[in-house]
Every structure is written in C-alpha cells, then in structure tokens.
Amino acid sequence: MxxxxxxxxxxxxxxxxxxxxxxxxxxxxxxxxxxxGAFLRYNNGDVAEIVESVYxxxxxxxxxxxxxxxGGMVSTCEPDASDAxxxxxxxxxxxxEEQIEDFIRSEQIAASEGNNASLDSKYTPQVGMExxxxxxxxxxxxxxxxxxxxKPVITHNYRTTSKKRNNExxxxxxxxxRHGKTKEEDTSEPVAENTSTCQKDGGKKQKRNTNVxxxxxxxxxxxxxxxxxxxVIATLDLDHNHELNPEDSNNLFSGHKYMTxxxxxxxxxxxxxNIPTRKMIGIFSYLRGGMTALPYKKKDVGNYRTKINRxxxxxxxxxxxxxxxxxxxxxxxxxxxFIIGEDKKVKHMFWADGSAVRYxxxxxxxxxFDTTYMTNKYNLPFAPFVGVTGHGHTxxxxxxxxxxxxxxxxxxxxETFLEAMGGKHPRTxxxxxxxxxxxxxxxxxxxxxxxNCFFHIKNKCYQxxxxxxxxxxxxxxDFEDIVNNSLTVPEFERDWRKMVEDYKLExxxxxxxxxxxxxxxxxxxxxxDFFPFLQSMGRSEGTNSRFKDNVGPTYSVISFLHEYQRIxxxxxxxxxxxxxxxxxxxxxxxxxxxxxxxxxxxxxxxNIFRRFQNQLKATPMLxxxxxxxxxxxxxxxxxxxxxxxxxxxxxIVVAKLTDELEALTCVCGKxxxxxxxxxxxxxxxxxxxxxxIPECYIKERWRKKEFEVGAPPKERAQANNPIIMHNxxxxxxxxxxxxxxxxxETMQFVCExxxxxxxxxxxxxxSKASQISIGGESSAVTGSGEVPDELGNPEAVK
Numbered sequence: 001m002x003x004x005x006x007x008x009x010x011x012x013x014x015x016x017x018x019x020x021x022x023x024x025x026x027x028x029x030x031x032x033x034x035x036x037g038a039f040l041r042y043n044n045g046d047v048a049e050i051v052e053s054v055y056x057x058x059x060x061x062x063x064x065x066x067x068x069x070x071g072g073m074v075s076t077c078e079p080d081a082s083d084a085x086x087x088x089x090x091x092x093x094x095x096x097e098e099q100i101e102d103f104i105r106s107e108q109i110a111a112s113e114g115n116n117a118s119l120d121s122k123y124t125p126q127v128g129m130e131x132x133x134x135x136x137x138x139x140x141x142x143x144x145x146x147x148x149x150x151k152p153v154i155t156h157n158y159r160t161t162s163k164k165r166n167n168e169x170x171x172x173x174x175x176x177x178r179h180g181k182t183k184e185e186d187t188s189e190p191v192a193e194n195t196s197t198c199q200k201d202g203g204k205k206q207k208r209n210t211n212v213x214x215x216x217x218x219x220x221x222x223x224x225x226x227x228x229x230x231x232v233i234a235t236l237d238l239d240h241n242h243e244l245n246p247e248d249s250n251n252l253f254s255g256h257k258y259m260t261x262x263x264x265x266x267x268x269x270x271x272x273x274n275i276p277t278r279k280m281i282g283i284f285s286y287l288r289g290g291m292t293a294l295p296y297k298k299k300d301v302g303n304y305r306t307k308i309n310r311x312x313x314x315x316x317x318x319x320x321x322x323x324x325x326x327x328x329x330x331x332x333x334x335x336x337x338f339i340i341g342e343d344k345k346v347k348h349m350f351w352a353d354g355s356a357v358r359y360x361x362x363x364x365x366x367x368x369f370d371t372t373y374m375t376n377k378y379n380l381p382f383a384p385f386v387g388v389t390g391h392g393h394t395x396x397x398x399x400x401x402x403x404x405x406x407x408x409x410x411x412x413x414x415e416t417f418l419e420a421m422g423g424k425h426p427r428t429x430x431x432x433x434x435x436x437x438x439x440x441x442x443x444x445x446x447x448x449x450x451x452n453c454f455f456h457i458k459n460k461c462y463q464x465x466x467x468x469x470x471x472x473x474x475x476x477x478d479f480e481d482i483v484n485n486s487l488t489v490p491e492f493e494r495d496w497r498k499m500v501e502d503y504k505l506e507x508x509x510x511x512x513x514x515x516x517x518x519x520x521x522x523x524x525x526x527x528x529d530f531f532p533f534l535q536s537m538g539r540s541e542g543t544n545s546r547f548k549d550n551v552g553p554t555y556s557v558i559s560f561l562h563e564y565q566r567i568x569x570x571x572x573x574x575x576x577x578x579x580x581x582x583x584x585x586x587x588x589x590x591x592x593x594x595x596x597x598x599x600x601x602x603x604x605x606x607n608i609f610r611r612f613q614n615q616l617k618a619t620p621m622l623x624x625x626x627x628x629x630x631x632x633x634x635x636x637x638x639x640x641x642x643x644x645x646x647x648x649x650x651x652i653v654v655a656k657l658t659d660e661l662e663a664l665t666c667v668c669g670k671x672x673x674x675x676x677x678x679x680x681x682x683x684x685x686x687x688x689x690x691x692x693i694p695e696c697y698i699k700e701r702w703r704k705k706e707f708e709v710g711a712p713p714k715e716r717a718q719a720n721n722p723i724i725m726h727n728x729x730x731x732x733x734x735x736x737x738x739x740x741x742x743x744x745e746t747m748q749f750v751c752e753x754x755x756x757x758x759x760x761x762x763x764x765x766x767s768k769a770s771q772i773s774i775g776g777e778s779s780a781v782t783g784s785g786e787v788p789d790e791l792g793n794p795e796a797v798k
Contacts, residue, residue: 123147125222129233134169137224137231141174149244151177152222171234176220178242183212216242267304274563277302317346319558324351333357335420339412341403349557350413352398352420353568360397360421363387363701365530367397367426370540371405371434380557381405385417386539388532390701391578392607394539395571397421399564401557410440418444428529430537432456433520449529452521455536457514458483464510472503481646486524487667527669533611582606582704592616595691596682600698608702611676618679619686624653631656631663635680651680655688662694675699 123144131137145152158171223235263284270280281298285291317338324336333354341347352360364387371383385397398420400413418425428449431437433456441450461479462469469476478499486492496515505511519525523535582605590597591613600612624635635651656663664671664685670678677685677697685693740750 125233125236125238127233127236131224131231134172134224134226134231137233138172138174141222141224148238150220150240153177153179155179158225171223171225174222174224176218176240177213178216178218178240179220180215181217182215218242264304267301268308271305271308274559277305316556316558317349319556320349320561323558323561327353331355335398337416347403348400348409348412350398350400350416350420352417353396353565355568355572356395356397357421359387359389359395360424363389363395364397364421364424365427365701366532366534367429368534368537368540369429369431369437370537371402371410371437372432382560383413384540388534388539389571389575390608390703390705391575391582391605392533392611393571393574393578394542395575396564396568405434405436407436407439410437411444414440414444428526428531430531430534432537449526450520451526451529451531452517453537454483454521454523455538457521461510461514465508468503468505468508475499475503477646478502483522485647485649486522487649487651489524492518492522492524526673528672530673530675532674578605578607579705583706594686596685596693599693603698603703605702605704608676611674615670615677615679616682619683622679622683624683624687627652633684635666635683653680653684655681655684655690657690657694662696664694664697671697675702 123140125141125144129140131140141152152174153176155173155175157169157173159167160170218241219237220240221235221237222233224231225234266284267280270283275283277298280301281291281294284301285294288294321338324334328334328336331354334352335357336351337349338346339348366387368386369383370386371381380401380403383400383402385399387395387397389395398417400416402409402413425445426448428451429441429445430451430453431441433452438450441448469479478495482492482495482499486495496518500506500508500511500515585606586601590601594616597613597616601609604612621638621641622635623638624633626632627634631654633653633655635653636648637645652667654663654665664677664681666678666680668678668680670676671681676699677693736750740746
C-alpha cells in the first residue's frame with residue numbers, strides 16, 4: 001500500500017515499492033478531500049512521462065508550483081460530471097493512484113529481471129538504444145539503476161585523440177557499485193587504533209581507519225559510446241549476483257539527480273557571498289520541501305563549489321596584485337606593499353583601504369594589533385590593525401599577511417603602517433604577550449603606550465591555578481577585586497602582597513610571573529592612558545571572527561581580499577547609518593531630565609550617549625561629602641544598598657569650575673581612559689547644581705559629525721561614477737528579472753534579450769576604445785607599477 005504525507009504527496013517508500021516520491025499537484029491534480037481524493041490527469045494517459053517529469057524535476061519548478069498554490073491559482077475542488085465529460089471530449093485520460101503504482105511496479109519488476117526483461121519495458125536498457133547526448137544516456141541508465149535498486153558508477157572512459165575536439169569523451173563504461181573484489185586488510189603492518197587522521201610518529205604516517213564498499217564481483221556493466229552525432233548503448237549485462245534491496249532506493253537515487261544550470265547559478269551566487277555548504281543545503285532542502293526531497297547531497301554541492309573556486313585563472317598573488325591596483329585606481333588613498341624574498345616568493349603583504357586611512361586620521365589614537373589568526377590556505381598569519389570609531393564600533397585601519405612573526409618582520413609592518421598613515425603614531429596600542437612585538441613597538445612607536453591583553457592573562461591564570469582557586473574559599477573574589485578595582489598602584493601592590501601571604505602563594509610560579517610583569521597589563525597602571533572601552537583584544541578577535549565566518553583555511557588570498565572589501569563596506573554603511581540616526585533622532589524623554597543630560601544628548605553620538613546615561617544611572621546609589629571648600633569631594637556607595645561591593649572604596653573628586661579654571665578629575669581615571677565623565681564626577685555636578693559640562697570634557701571623537709568619516713570626498717560622487725551607474729543598473733535589472741522570472745516564457749525572452757544587449761554593449765565599448773586609441777589618448781590609469789615577473793610565477797606563493 002502507498003502512504004501519503006501531510007501535503008498530499010504519495011510516498012511509495014513506505015510500502016512495498018521502490019521509494020520513489022512524486023507530487024500530485026505537480027501535474028495538475030486537485031483535491032478537496034485531502035490525499036484520499038487526489039487524482040492525476042495527463043494528456044493521453046502517458047504515465048511514463050509523469051514519472052520522468054518527477055525524476056528530472058527542477059528546483060524552480062517546485063517554487064512555481066508552491067507559488068501557484070499560495071496564490072490560489074490551483075483549484076482544490078473535486079471534479080464534477082461536467083468536468084469529466086469535458087476531459088473525455090478533449091481526449092484526456094484521468095489516472096488513479098493505483099494506475100501510477102501499477103506502472104512503477106511493473107517497471108521495477110522488469111528492471112529486476114535484468115537480461116530477461118521484456119522488450120516492452122520503457123526503462124530497461126536495450127543494445128542499440130540511441131540518445132542525443134552523453135548526459136541523456138547517463139540519466140537514462142541512472143534512472144534504470146534507481147528502478148532496479150542498484151547504483152551505477154562510472155569505472156573508466158575513452159577520450160578522443162583529435163586536437164580539434166579538445167580531449168572529449170567518446171566512450172563511457174558504467175558498472176554496478178558492487179563490481180570487483182573487496183580490498184583485503186593488510187595485516188603485515190600494525191595499525192594504530194582510533195586514528196581518524198594521518199599522524200606522524202617518528203617520521204612515518206600512520207594508516208587511517210576507513211570504510212570500504214562491500215564488493216561481490218557483480219558482472220553488471222553498461223557501455224555507451226559516440227556513434228556519429230548520437231550516443232548508443234553498445235553492450236549490456238544486467239544480471240546481478242547479489243540481492244537488490246528496495247529500501248536503499250532513496251540513498252542510491254540521491255546522487256543521480258543532476259543540478260540544472262539555474263541551480264548551479266544559485267550555488268554560484270551563494271558561493272560568491274561565502275555562504276557555507278551546510279547552509280546552502282538547508283536553503284535548497286527548504287525550497288524542495290525537506291531533506292528527503294533534495295536530489296543531491298552535501299558532497300555534491302561541495303564538489304561544485306570546489307570547481308567554481310578553481311576557475312580563478314592565474315597565480316593567486318598576481319590576482320591579489322591586480323586587485324590592489326584596481327582599488328588604487330578607484331581610490332588614490334588606497335595603499336599597499338609587497339615584499340618578495342630571495343626565493344622569488346611573496347613573504348609579506350600590507351594594504352590599507354582609503355576609508356581606513358580616513359578613519360585613522362580621526363580615531364587613530366588607540367590601536368589593537370593581533371597576529372594569532374591563520375585564515376588562508378598558505379598559513380600566513382593575518383595581522384589587522386583595529387580601532388574604535390566615534391560610535392564605539394570596530395573599524396580596520398590596515399591589514400597584513402606575514403610569513404613569520406619575527407621582530408624584524410613586525411618592525412617592517414609597523415614602519416609600513418606609519419608610511420600609509422602619514423607618519424602619525426598612535427597614543428596607545430594593545431597586543432598579546434609576544435616578545436618580538438614588544439621589541440618592535442619599543443623601536444618604532446617611541447612615544448606610544450603599550451599594554452598586553454588583560455583578559456587573556458587573567459583567563460590563563462584561572463586555567464593554570466584552577467585547583468588553587470577551588471581550594472581557597474574567597475580567593476576568586478579577592479583576586480578579581482584587586483586586579484579589576486584597585487584605584488592606585490600602591491593600593492594594588494599592598495593588596496596583592498596580602499593576598500599572596502594569606503593564601504600561601506609565595507611559591508606559585510604563575511602568580512610570581514604576573515607580579516613581575518604587572519606593569520604590562522594590570523588596569524590600574526593604565527588608568528590615565530586612552531584605551532576607550534577596552535582592556536582586552538576583543539576588538540581584534542571580533543574582527544578575526546567576522547572573517548572566520550565566511551573565509552575558511554583553504555581559501556585563497558584573493559577570496560580573503562573580497563571578504564575584506566565586503567567587511568569594509570559593512571563598516572562604512574553602519575557608520576553612515578549611525579551618523580544619520582544621531583543627527584536626526586533623539587530620545588522622547590530623558591532618564592532624569594538634568595540639563596547636563598540634555599547637553600550630552602545634543603553633542604554625543606547616540607551610542608556614546610547611552611554609555612553616558614549608564615554612568616548617570618549609577619549616581620542615585622552614591623553619596624558624597626565635601627573634603628575641601630576649594631572643590632575637593634569624596635564619593636562613595638550608599639550603605640543602604642542591597643548589593644554590597646567586595647570592598648568599600650572612596651573616590652576623590654576634584655571639581656573646580658570657575659571663570660578662570662575648569663577642572664574635573666576623579667581618582668578612577670575614567671575620563672582619561674574612555675573619554676567620558678564617570679558617575680563620581682557626575683554625582684558631584686548634579687548635587688552642586690552645575691547646569692553644563694565644560695566643553696573641554698566632551699571629546700571631539702565622540703561628538704556628532706556633519707559628514708561621514710569613511711565616505712570618499714564628495715567631488716567623487718558624480719553622475720558618471722562607475723559605482724553609481726552600477727547601482728542604478730542593478731536596481732533596474734532586479735526589477736526586470738523579478739518580473740520575468742514568473743513564467744518560463746518571459747524568462748526565456750529576457751535571457752535572449754540580455755544576450756543581445758551584452759553583445760551590443762561589448763561592440764560599443766570596443767568601438768570607443770578603438771577611437772581613443774586612434775586619437776592618441778588612453779583611458780587606462782596605471783597603478784603603482786607593472787606586475788613583477790616573480791608574481792607571474794605559479795610558485796610565487798608561500
């Protein structure tokens with residue numbers, strides 16, 4: 001018996017059939033009684049064509065069918081007598097489910113009989129059968145394999161020796177996948193257990209545990225060859241020496257439904273946007289109605305993506321150089337450098353986008369630098385220079401690929417960075433604990449404050465001393481309070497020594513090392529240095545993760561550069577959006593209604609204003625007392641708070657606001673570090689009735705801008721700008737293609753017209769180029785130089 005799913009589809013796999021699934025609605029069926037009342041109608045009752053139409057069903061056919069159902073264009077009424085009479089008069093024949101099942105079952109029986117099958121069987125191969133193309137012949141034999149419940153595989157082929165035909169295939173051999181003999185296990189050498197990958201042990205690779213196909217020496221073979229302008233079946237042997245299991249039909253069948261050109265086009269589009277293969281499978285399975293309806297596997301999509309990626313012509317580094325030269329033509333501020341070693345291979349490469357240079361001009365006072373991420377198939381460390389924009393977003397100032405991380409290489413990177421940025425040094429820089437990096441920073445960035453990532457060091461402390469923290473109750477709280485909340489260096493050093501003494505840590509190697517290098521990462525040592533809203537390398541790691549989402553370790557450099565460009569554009573769009581929102585919108589109601597809150601809303605970008613409000617929100621939980629009549633105050637947390645601090649601290653605030661002097665300082669140093677006033681200073685201003693924050697305490701980098709920092713100069717945005725023209729044409733084309741995709745007729749018409757347009761545009765561009773050449777002028781803009789001979793060498797890649 002057949003069973004039906006919720007959509008009215010017949011699923012023959014649930015009975016004693018071959019697992020073939022077809023959709024009634026696909027051939028014009030209708031029902032108002034659910035699956036029970038479903039019926040099929042096909043011209044002249046050609047049920048074989050119905051089955052074939054499902055086998056070669058295209059993804060876009062499914063989408064059109066679904067659209068018809070959603071749009072109410074498919075009738076769901078039971079046919080009445082008049083309809084039946086009309087159909088009869090038209091010569092149409094109504095087919096029942098039983099007739100469909102009988103046909104498929106009879107074809108299965110015929111297929112399973114092998115060489116003894118009836119000659120009347122439509123889908124049993126016969127010697128001498130002719131096909132228009134090799135693909136048609138393969139499709140036919142694969143569909144026969146589905147009906148007979150075995151998997152045909154291509155074993156070998158013959159190719160023509162004619163130079164005119166470009167090594168084309170002229171003969172193809174297909175056999176049952178159980179042909180040949182099972183490879184016997186080699187017991188002469190011991191094999192390590194549970195080795196799923198090749199590992200090196202003493203210079204020898206261990207064998208991998210793999211699965212092998214069970215072979216029975218099945219004699220089934222099918223040979224097709226080219227004969228004139230057609231392909232014919234030359235020889236056949238269809239008798240198997242093993243049982244054929246109908247339950248395996250779906251698995252055998254899934255690899256033999258071929259992708260159409262449209263589906264391949266969708267994969268190309270998704271691949272260009274670096275969509276992972278697993279997500280592509282999810283998209284296609286959703287459009288087709290589930291994984292069981294998907295005609296190809298994840299491996300098939302992955303193989304086609306590999307084929308697409310191999311289409312990049314020329315050397316990868318040559319492609320990268322052309323990319324840089326094209327970018328420099330578009331934006332004169334674009335900067336790049338290559339270093340080629342003695343072995344004629346690229347050692348290092350550095351580049352900075354024009355918008356990144358402009359960002360550095362505005363926000364280059366603090367830089368985060370990291371070289372820990374390997375993101376391409378050459379295992380070159382990726383080294384981004386990252387900063388914080390006026391909206392608190394992460395932006396990239398420059399990027400580099402390095403062949404090594406020696407002090408000399410890092411010095412070259414920093415020197416090139418200064419060259420690209422016009423010699424401007426950053427005020428502060430944060431990196432990991434790499435010694436080569438620390439040495440290079442000391443030599444190149446003479447006046448730059450350098451600190452190491454606090455988060456990584458603290459995290460490693462917990463990993464190294466997990467048992468120690470677990471054994472000593474109260475130690476984690478003391479440790480966190482000392483390293484995070486100490487207000488002065490003497491306070492930190494006093495409390496640290498006390499903690500070491502209380503918990504007997506004198507002989508702990510990691511705590512001793514932290515004490516020796518405390519001035520490199522403990523926050524209190526950097527409270528007066530500008531590190532806006534960061535104490536770790538989270539900004540750099542966030543940038544790495546954005547690349548990691550879409551660029552894998554097997555990707556080429558040119559693929560990485562395209563992803564870089566996409567991220568730069570996303571940052572620019574986000575900055576423009578925030579600029580617009582900050583200028584045009586504001587909160588309907590303020591949190592407290594203070595005049596200084598209104599002032600902050602007027603001058604700050606909205607993300608920075610939110611951070612200012614967070615500081616303002618903490619003021620009701622604070623108390624203060626006057627220490628000196630000349631503007632010295634002591635601020636502390638109220639004692640009636642339910643949440644008690646680990647240690648009560650008192651913050652000294654100096655607030656001298658006179659006509660001659662404007663001074664606001666706090667011992668916590670938040671304004672020096674983040675560029676906004678802390679809750680302690682705001683508490684004093686509110687309680688003392690101050691109505692305005694001095695302008696010198698509103699940093700320029702956090703103010704609203706009347707222009708977009710990352711935008712190119714406005715004179716470049718002309719009507720004939722290629723980018724503007726491309727966007728205009730893209731919108732028009734999108735509207736046209738959306739309308740044309742509704743029917744196959746309009747789609748075919750638009751495709752033909754596009755081909756004619758493309759030919760005409762090519763002629764116009766060729767004619768214009770010839771006129772310019774005759775006139776003695778050239779429209780080409782040269783880059784920084786010709787392609788070096790070394791980069792043309794396919795081996796010029798590390």
